[in-house]
Amino acid sequence: MIYLDHAATTPVDGRVLREMLPYFAENFGNADSLHAYGRRGVAAADAARDEIASLLGAKPQEIYFTSGGTEADNWALLGAARANAARGKRVLVFSAEHHAVLAAAGALRAEGFAVEEIPSTAEGAADLNALEELLRRPACLVAVMAANNETGVLQPTAEVSRLCRAHGALYFCDAVQAAGSEKLDVNVPHADLLSISAHKFYGPKGAGALYIRTGTRMQPLIAGGHQERGLRGGTTNVPAVVGMAAALRYAAAEREQNNAKVRALRDAFIARILASVAGAQLNGRGERLPGIANFSFEGIAGAAMLQRLDLAGVAASVGAACSSGSAQPSHVLLAMGLSPERAAGGVRFSFGKDNTEADAAAAAEEVIRAAKDLRKS
Numbered sequence: 098m099i100y101l102d103h104a105a106t107t108p109v110d111g112r113v114l115r116e117m118l119p120y121f122a123e124n125f126g127n128a129d130s131l132h133a134y135g136r137r138g139v140a141a142a143d144a145a146r147d148e149i150a151s152l153l154g155a156k157p158q159e160i161y162f163t164s165g166g167t168e169a170d171n172w173a174l175l176g177a178a179r180a181n182a183a184r185g186k187r188v189l190v191f192s193a194e195h196h197a198v199l200a201a202a203g204a205l206r207a208e209g210f211a212v213e214e215i216p217s218t219a220e221g222a223a224d225l226n227a228l229e230e231l232l233r234r235p236a237c238l239v240a241v242m243a244a245n246n247e248t249g250v251l252q253p254t255a256e257v258s259r260l261c262r263a264h265g266a267l268y269f270c271d272a273v274q275a276a277g278s279e280k281l282d283v284n285v286p287h288a289d290l291l292s293i294s295a296h297k298f299y300g301p302k303g304a305g306a307l308y309i310r311t312g313t314r315m316q317p318l319i320a321g322g323h324q325e326r327g328l329r330g331g332t333t334n335v336p337a338v339v340g341m342a343a344a345l346r347y348a349a350a351e352r353e354q355n356n357a358k359v360r361a362l363r364d365a366f367i368a369r370i371l372a373s374v375a376g377a378q379l380n381g382r383g384e385r386l387p388g389i390a391n392f393s394f395e396g397i398a399g400a401a402m403l404q405r406l407d408l409a410g411v412a413a414s415v416g417a418a419c420s421s422g423s424a425q426p427s428h429v430l431l432a433m434g435l436s437p438e439r440a441a442g443g444v445r446f447s448f449g450k451d452n453t454e455a456d457a458a459a460a461a462e463e464v465i466r467a468a469k470d471l472r473k474s
């Protein structure tokens with residue numbers, strides 16, 4: 098089996114798992130308990146918070162643990178818009194955001210917020226001219242991700258941030274897909290809110306964080322106990338946050354070597370496919386995450402290619418994992434102006450640090466064979 102779906106999720110790094118294990122059965126205390134068991138839990142969670150903050154250029158009290166990227170994204174949109182509606186009951190959202198952001202924006206619309214989409218360029222980046230135009234009228238919040246999860250296209254976050262500050266709008270950056278391979282700093286560019294999720298960078302699933310800049314007005318999304326400074330109730334998932342901190346530490350320390358390796362594998366794979374499959378088109382241009390290659394194959398449905406590859410032992414994905422199996426065209430590719438047919442044909446291959454040259458070469462041959470067979474049938 099060749100796993101080329103690291104943008105959907107990554108395996109937990111063995112070193113990360115080893116750091117997590119003592120917090121399941123041995124040091125299992127509730128981090129809110131006022132005894133030795135609880136103190137061990139709170140010490141571990143505090144250390145994780147400190148480390149994550151330092152790796153993101155934030156203060157520890159600005160890091161809020163969540164159950165993953167989806168919760169962090171929902172909280173950023175709903176919590177910040179509701180608390181800052183006085184700045185204008187209007188929210189601007191990049192049209193190629195993850196469904197976690199788009200669906201939360203839909204919920205805001207149902208509450209009476211005006212929600213407007215920032216269009217995508219044909220290359221797959223947020224259109225800055227359109228954003229500047231949209232910001233002529235007051236908006237309380239702007240959401241533009243750091244990197245797109247389907248195409249890997251890096252977004253112009255520095256310019257987005259500058260425009261938001263110039264127009265008095267909060268800037269929320271979904272950095273879930275970027276966090277493993279891009280250097281993140283909440284001050285460069287300046288973000289008011291930023292989300293990450295551990296399972297995208299060799300940490301555990303169900304562990305995420307939302308950075309909330311000091312002074313940002315915010316409403317809770319989850320009511321409950323006084324955890325996370327009263328803004329997010331729920332017993333702290335100590336092993337998960339310990340794992341998230343460890344995974345982010347390794348991602349930062351090994352970034353350059355992992356990116357160079359993954360980029361080389363991905364580029365060799367792209368070159369082989371473009372040279373050998375007629376009608377293969379790479380979706381998304383300009384600067385991209387090192388591991389992602391998104392192709393459309395003329396006349397071939399993405400789901401058919403995926404199934405054929407799965408039978409051959411190659412795991413890839415059609416766009417966002419959550420829409421896998423559905424024949425819907427990708428909203429990301431549609432936003433870039435692709436035809437519905439090509440947008441339904443997008444197949445995402447995402448390489449990871451444990452892939453090899455042999456994986457990339459064998460997977461390319463399977464894609465070439467699959468394209469031939471599917472066109473014959």
Ligand code: PLP
Pocket residue numbers: 104105164165166167168170195197242244245246271272273274294295303305418
């Ligand atoms: N945002 C982006 C850009 C993503 O790629 C994903 C996951 O695919 C999410 C949010 C959701 O994160 P999680 O799976 O942790 O809920």
